[in-house]
Amino acid sequence: MAVRSQAALRERTKSERKKRMWRNRWIYVMILPGLLYFLIFKYVPMFGLVISFQDYKPFKGILGSEWVGFEHFERLFTMPDFWQILSNTLILFGMNLVFYFPVPIILALMLNEVRTAFFKKFFQSLVYLPHFMSWVIIVSIGYVMLTMDGGIINELLVMLGLPKINFLLSPEWFRPTYIVQVIWREAGWGTIIYLAAIASIDPQLYEAARMDGAGRLRQIWHITLPAIRSVIVVLLILKIGDVLELGFEHVYLLLNSMNRNVAEIIDTYVYTAGLRQMQFSYSAAVGFFKSAVGLVLVMVANRLAKRFGEEGIY
Amino acid sequence: MNRKPLSLALCTATALAMLLGACATGGSNNASPSASGGAAPSGASPSASAEAPADEKPTEITIMLPLNTAETPPDRIKTEVEKLTNTKLTYQFFPADTYEEKLNSSFATGTLPQVTYLKNSTTFLLMREAIKDGQFWEIGPYLSEFPNLSKLKPEILDNTKVEGKLYSLYIGRPLARQGIIYRKDWADKLGIQPPANVDELFEMAKAFTEKDPDGNGQADTIGIVDRNELVYGAFKTVSAWFGTPNYWGEQDGKLLPEFMFPQYVETMDFFKKLRDGGYMNQDFAATSKTDAVKMFTSGKAGIYIGGSMQDIDSLNKDLIKNVPEAVLDVHSMVAGPDGELRQWMIPGYNNVILFPKTAVKDEAELKKILAFFDKMMTPEVANLMYWGIEGVHYTVVDGKAKVSDDKELVEREVKGYKDSVIGEAATNGMYESLNELPGRIHAEQLIVENEKIGVKDPTAALDSATYAEKGVELQQIMTDATYQYIYGQIDKAGFDKAIERWKKDGGDNIIEEFNAARQ
Numbered sequence: 001m002a003v004r005s006q007a008a009l010r011e012r013t014k015s016e017r018k019k020r021m022w023r024n025r026w027i028y029v030m031i032l033p034g035l036l037y038f039l040i041f042k043y044v045p046m047f048g049l050v051i052s053f054q055d056y057k058p059f060k061g062i063l064g065s066e067w068v069g070f071e072h073f074e075r076l077f078t079m080p081d082f083w084q085i086l087s088n089t090l091i092l093f094g095m096n097l098v099f100y101f102p103v104p105i106i107l108a109l110m111l112n113e114v115r116t117a118f119f120k121k122f123f124q125s126l127v128y129l130p131h132f133m134s135w136v137i138i139v140s141i142g143y144v145m146l147t148m149d150g151g152i153i154n155e156l157l158v159m160l161g162l163p164k165i166n167f168l169l170s171p172e173w174f175r176p177t178y179i180v181q182v183i184w185r186e187a188g189w190g191t192i193i194y195l196a197a198i199a200s201i202d203p204q205l206y207e208a209a210r211m212d213g214a215g216r217l218r219q220i221w222h223i224t225l226p227a228i229r230s231v232i233v234v235l236l237i238l239k240i241g242d243v244l245e246l247g248f249e250h251v252y253l254l255l256n257s258m259n260r261n262v263a264e265i266i267d268t269y270v271y272t273a274g275l276r277q278m279q280f281s282y283s284a285a286v287g288f289f290k291s292a293v294g295l296v297l298v299m300v301a302n303r304l305a306k307r308f309g310e311e312g313i314y
Numbered sequence: 315m316n317r318k319p320l321s322l323a324l325c326t327a328t329a330l331a332m333l334l335g336a337c338a339t340g341g342s343n344n345a346s347p348s349a350s351g352g353a354a355p356s357g358a359s360p361s362a363s364a365e366a367p368a369d370e371k372p373t374e375i376t377i378m379l380p381l382n383t384a385e386t387p388p389d390r391i392k393t394e395v396e397k398l399t400n401t402k403l404t405y406q407f408f409p410a411d412t413y414e415e416k417l418n419s420s421f422a423t424g425t426l427p428q429v430t431y432l433k434n435s436t437t438f439l440l441m442r443e444a445i446k447d448g449q450f451w452e453i454g455p456y457l458s459e460f461p462n463l464s465k466l467k468p469e470i471l472d473n474t475k476v477e478g479k480l481y482s483l484y485i486g487r488p489l490a491r492q493g494i495i496y497r498k499d500w501a502d503k504l505g506i507q508p509p510a511n512v513d514e515l516f517e518m519a520k521a522f523t524e525k526d527p528d529g530n531g532q533a534d535t536i537g538i539v540d541r542n543e544l545v546y547g548a549f550k551t552v553s554a555w556f557g558t559p560n561y562w563g564e565q566d567g568k569l570l571p572e573f574m575f576p577q578y579v580e581t582m583d584f585f586k587k588l589r590d591g592g593y594m595n596q597d598f599a600a601t602s603k604t605d606a607v608k609m610f611t612s613g614k615a616g617i618y619i620g621g622s623m624q625d626i627d628s629l630n631k632d633l634i635k636n637v638p639e640a641v642l643d644v645h646s647m648v649a650g651p652d653g654e655l656r657q658w659m660i661p662g663y664n665n666v667i668l669f670p671k672t673a674v675k676d677e678a679e680l681k682k683i684l685a686f687f688d689k690m691m692t693p694e695v696a697n698l699m700y701w702g703i704e705g706v707h708y709t710v711v712d713g714k715a716k717v718s719d720d721k722e723l724v725e726r727e728v729k730g731y732k733d734s735v736i737g738e739a740a741t742n743g744m745y746e747s748l749n750e751l752p753g754r755i756h757a758e759q760l761i762v763e764n765e766k767i768g769v770k771d772p773t774a775a776l777d778s779a780t781y782a783e784k785g786v787e788l789q790q791i792m793t794d795a796t797y798q799y800i801y802g803q804i805d806k807a808g809f810d811k812a813i814e815r816w817k818k819d820g821g822d823n824i825i826e827e828f829n830a831a832r833q
């Protein structure tokens with residue numbers, strides 16, 4: 001009896017679900033392109049990863065190429081500079097987290113305090129415009145400003161009676177140059193999401209706080225920041241997933257023979273060793289390794305976020 | 315949001331999408347150049363292609379090539395070429411800056427078109443393995459069937475052979491066009507003669523820096539301007555003057571890389587002294603070609619050693635905009651410390667074209683394509699592609715081509731095709747250029763002289779498996795060490811250590827393999 005009613009119940013919910021699905025059929029249809037996109041461009045290509053276990057020859061194809069097992073991974077891990085390159089990559093990533101990540105949040109909070117709509121729009125456009133310049137242009141501007149052969153900054157140093165600094169060709173200055181350029185180009189763009197999150201905060205909260213005598217800083221601390229906290233966490237986790245994606249182009253353009261020991265990262269190495277020498281399998285193996293590291297880090301970060309009572313991203 | 319982390323983590327895999335595609339097209343294309351190829355009844359094909367009947371259907375050919383201008387040229391030249399050669403051409407232009415990537419990805423996915431231009435001799439070296447794997451048509455056996463193609467210079471064809479077989483047609487360039495381009499007005503003012511040896515070159519750079527050659531009373535000039543490039547920048551040209559071999563040289567009967575020779579170290583010392591003294595741009599290891607050229611054309615630097623002396627035309631054009639009274643000249647006969655004259659010599663080609671088997675299905679198709687290139691090597695077609703339309707893009711003066719004053723028009727409509735012409739004036743019969751700038755005329759004379767004292771790269775046609783696999787990576791070690799030595803970050807001992815590392819990481823194998831290949 002009980003079993004039958006349970007089965008009947010299941011039957012009922014099933015038919016209800018069907019009905020619900022039918023009612024929402026157009027929404028499901030709308031999902032389709034997205035699903036197809038991920039299937040075709042994200043999932044199917046994963047089969048391509050098999051070439052990292054092969055000696056891939058384009059004209060023989062994946063089916064015809066020879067299997068070599070973990071040879072390419074061994075080559076990567078036993079490369080003399082492997083740890084150097086990995087640590088360079090991680091240090092740059094760490095700098096991104098520490099120096100770059102908070103900047104858009106601070107900028108968004110500051111922009112939010114600008115009361116005149118015109119100035120708010122004006123400053124917002126001003127700070128996000130650099131995002132539309134390519135790295136080549138950003139790095140060229142950097143070169144013109146920093147070069148010892150008449151660069152503005154070195155000329156200034158000379159005027160102040162200080163010695164010239166070799167910004168472009170010294171290992172010590174690579175990382176500061178890198179991070180300043182990242183902040184300059186990306187910070188304004190990064191604020192957009194935070195500003196959107198701030199805009200969705202109920203103004204009544206602020207009114208109530210003002211009634212209670214809260215000043216501007218108090219309002220930021222007790223209302224704005226908690227309200228955008230989950231956005232910050234989500235963006236942080238996503239950023240961590242990108243741990244080994246530091247913007248190949250930017251680093252490659254700044255890289256030279258004098259700063260290679262701090263500037264060579266996995267991406268630039270893959271470019272020289274892999275693609276410029278047409279070693280597709282080796283490059284794929286390095287890419288695979290990168291993705292694996294990213295996946296592990298995202299999972300760890302997500303778990304941590306949940307432990308601290310946040311939603312996480314999945 | 316659910317799918318996000320996974321897709322993110324694997325986003326690099328998107329790049330592999332292209333690779334997967336290759337699986338579909340890759341299939342089996344090892345159709346070896348059929349035995350009938352060389353032995354085909356010779357009467358049938360040779361000249362028949364040259365005088366094809368007018369009603370024959372045009373051959374459709376797809377061509378991929380690098381573009382050195384900002385925009386894809388209009389069809390004006392193409393249409394004329396199609397008429398002359400009875401073809402229907404599809405040009406796929408890709409910007410030269412990113413051409414290597416395009417080449418790589420098309421190659422990896424098996425989507426190279428019938429005619430594939432490479433970028434330069436370096437990309438050609440990289441393709442050697444693929445060529446050896448049999449992915450491109452061997453064209454050597456067919457060449458004799460085409461009257462014009464068989465005019466191509468054998469000594470340059472030899473430089474492009476892979477394991478003794480010919481797979482490519484070449485775009486010719488003078489063998490030795492290196493030298494210095496300098497401010498003749500500055501030299502005259504300071505009473506300096508063009509440098510006869512490397513010491514005088516140093517003195518010239520010093521004088522240009524210290525003696526206020528532009529006479530504005532300020533110490534704002536430098537001698538040599540160089541860029542972040544050891545080969546096509548100043549270093550290799552000067553190192554040849556010092557007597558360093560061309561990439562590889564012989565010592566005690568054995569081939570060794572250039573950096574193991576004392577002359578290489580002398581060259582590094584030369585540049586170190588130049589930089590320490592402030593006689594060249596301090597940041598040259600981080601200076602792009604654009605920035606180096608800008609420094610020269612703004613009148614700040616006096617000597618440009620950037621590869622080709624023919625660049626004097628464009629340098630002059632930009633320089634006199636900024637400094638109207640400037641006069642440029644070229645010079646290349648600079649003796650080494652031992653008093654000998656030498657020049658670095660390139661293999662005589664700037665680029666080559668290959669015919670992928672994935673796109674060219676059979677011998678008949680290959681022959682039709684070769685027939686097109688055979689026609690490209692007639693003066694009529696070569697002139698059209700190299701100089702443009704007579705009366706519009708150029709005029710003929712004294713049997714030479716004088717480029718129209720509307721440089722922008724020529725650049726836009728002709729340049730894209732100009733860089734694709736097979737052979738050189740001597741083989742395809744096109745007009746030589748009419749030079750008006752005295753410095754350029756001087757450059758052309760020196761290029762002829764240079765060839766007589768040219769030093770060849772003995773490994774140009776040799777194979778080394780290790781070099782193919784890690785040559786670029788290994789060379790980076792030595793390039794870095796060279797800059798670090800010039801900048802004083804390492805000393806001779808440190809440089810020797812870099813050589814040891816180079817040897818250990820695979821250099822020893824390369825030495826062995828090149829020496830074995832020479833036997």
